[in-house]
Amino acid sequence: MKPQLGPELAARLRESAEKAAAAGEPDRETLAALRADGLLATAVPRAHGGAGGDGAEVNRVVTEIAAANPSVAIIAFQHFAVSARIAEWGTEEQKRTLLPRLADGTLLAASAWSENGAGAAKQNLASTGVRTPGGGWVLNGAKTFTTGAAVADLYLVLVKTGEDAAGGEGAYGAAGQTFFLVGADNPGLVPDLCLDLAGMRGSATGLLALDACVVSDEDRLGPEGHAAPIIAGVRETGATLGAVSAGIAQAAFDLALSHARSRGLLELGAVRHRLVALATRLETVRAAVERAGARTAPDPGLATLHSKLHATMAAEEICLDVARMLGSAGYGAGTTADRLLADARGVGLMGPTNDLCRELVALSWTA
Template sequence: MKPPLGPELLALLHASAEKAAAAGEPDREALSALRASGLLATAVPRAHGGAGGDAAEINRVVADIAAADASVAIIAFQHFAVSARIAEWGTEEQRHRLLPPMADGSVLAASAWSENGSGAAKQNLASTGTRRADGRWLLRGSKTFTTGAAVADLYLVLVTTGAPGPAVRAAYGAAGQTFFLVGADNPGLVPDLGLDLAGMRGSATGLLALDGCVVGDEDRLGPEGHAASIIAGVRESGATLGAVSAGIAQAAFDLAVTHARSRGLLEMATVRHRLTGLATRLETVRAVVERAGARTAADPGLATLHSKLHATAAAEEICLDVARMLGSAGYRDGGAAGRLLADARGVGLMGPTNDLCRELVALQWTP
């Protein structure tokens, strides 16, 4: 089981969310606290020093963190995703070398898949991996919208190697793509936090240049040219970005209740009924996220996609309604309501984007 988010950590995360939104950069104190909290062990198997949490537990942890700081939650989610991929696809050497430090917080992991011009489905990557005569690989190109850039210690990088791979039908990734695990200390990997996001401003989402980045074949994750198979398994896991939206929606609802109580508005039936409507929508968000994590649906992959689509849309609507309830306070620049609304909108643009989720869902009805 996950360690609880104690009052000190919660207070720190709430404060970091405000500071990061104003500064537009990650809060290093909050990330240090995350590393020390034990939470990063959630997705690491017990055999490698982790908590052995399943998708349901991952979703709960992410939602709990997001209720305090959505930016830190999305960083944690990416760490869990890389942990799970190494546990599933890594060699014995990779698992023994990487998973214990990922569990104890000394190694924070991030994914670097996106790049300009590749499309949401990552099927037209320009970044490349070329095998050298000495058996090592030369990675070249640049990645964008990398969450955790400049704060992560390890990156799961997706490049085109040109090796044969399985046929991919309008899905996420393409044949001939390969994953590599690249340490932040690699001199050919250069992060840049130049992106100025409207939401998720503390998520360290930025650019990653592969400038003559050389890695060994022991740093390759999974079979050469078969990254698409690894990607396909991600959504089957049940871990969902909808959990981040669930946490944001919870934070917005709590804000509305606090506002109503502090002004004596709970005496009004109209206010109580409005809060009840918000609470009911929040329950639907929790339900779809829990269903995805439980993996009880006939098609767990579809349940995961639906959970992101519904949770992101519902969270944005809840945040907007809360902002309206707060009146002028809800639209104050730098206020909590505006920050939560911007973060809620940001989740829909994080991979797989909501548009891509819709395309993946629609595959079931196309020939």
């Protein structure tokens, strides 16, 4: 059976979204409910206890979660992304030991790639991995904007293990970089939820320090020094952060429709037509995300990039228009409209950022 977001968890996610936005921290009880629900199995192959979902399934589930709680949707998206990378690039031992626990919610996964000074393309990493005489590795450095920091059990960490060799203008990652899977119980890994974000306030997005973090070579994901191809291949799956934006746009439209109904405004033709215009833009977001997941475009990777760009920009516009429709009801700080608009803006800043997406699309014209 396909994973489905049930009404009970959806209601809990909606309530949690308001609570987490006010507190500026993740709702751990709601995350525990998500772990127990079965949705985290979406991207894990059936052979390892998962649902065997492809990019289209990931997008569908993420959109459903985001319509209720965008912050939790971002956490889930990162979990799915790490699960898929392990399924594709992991050793048989990594697949055997990690994938079943990622599927049943015992493990919640997160990515730790970004850091100050590296740029959106992650081509100038300062964090390092150095081999030890015994064949292991010592990781040092600091990661920033790590979604799921302090709530994840497993982190996919990107560090420099060799000489930098940039992949060219517009490329994502560089030669000489390597991925490692690091457990949250590693004493050399220290999360810090010190970031006070304007949006996605329940996403546990924070810092991650690597302080003489000792790992074995068995914790390495993929070939040493060849993280860039792993990164580049991700968008070919069709899974897109645009799915989060699609859920946000849906939530904003639902808010506008509910507002109009509750005040008898649907009797006004101008209001109906304005809502139809919003619904039409929402359909374009859904279509872009679905096309990416279906992988039917001549270049699936480009379709994924375009889906993220269109969905994030359109969702932000929809949220802004909804806030205007609500008037004073949508203007107060801490209102649902205010939260959705801040969350919509946040997706465009998440990797690959919208500016990097534009560079990657432009690069395809000159390649």
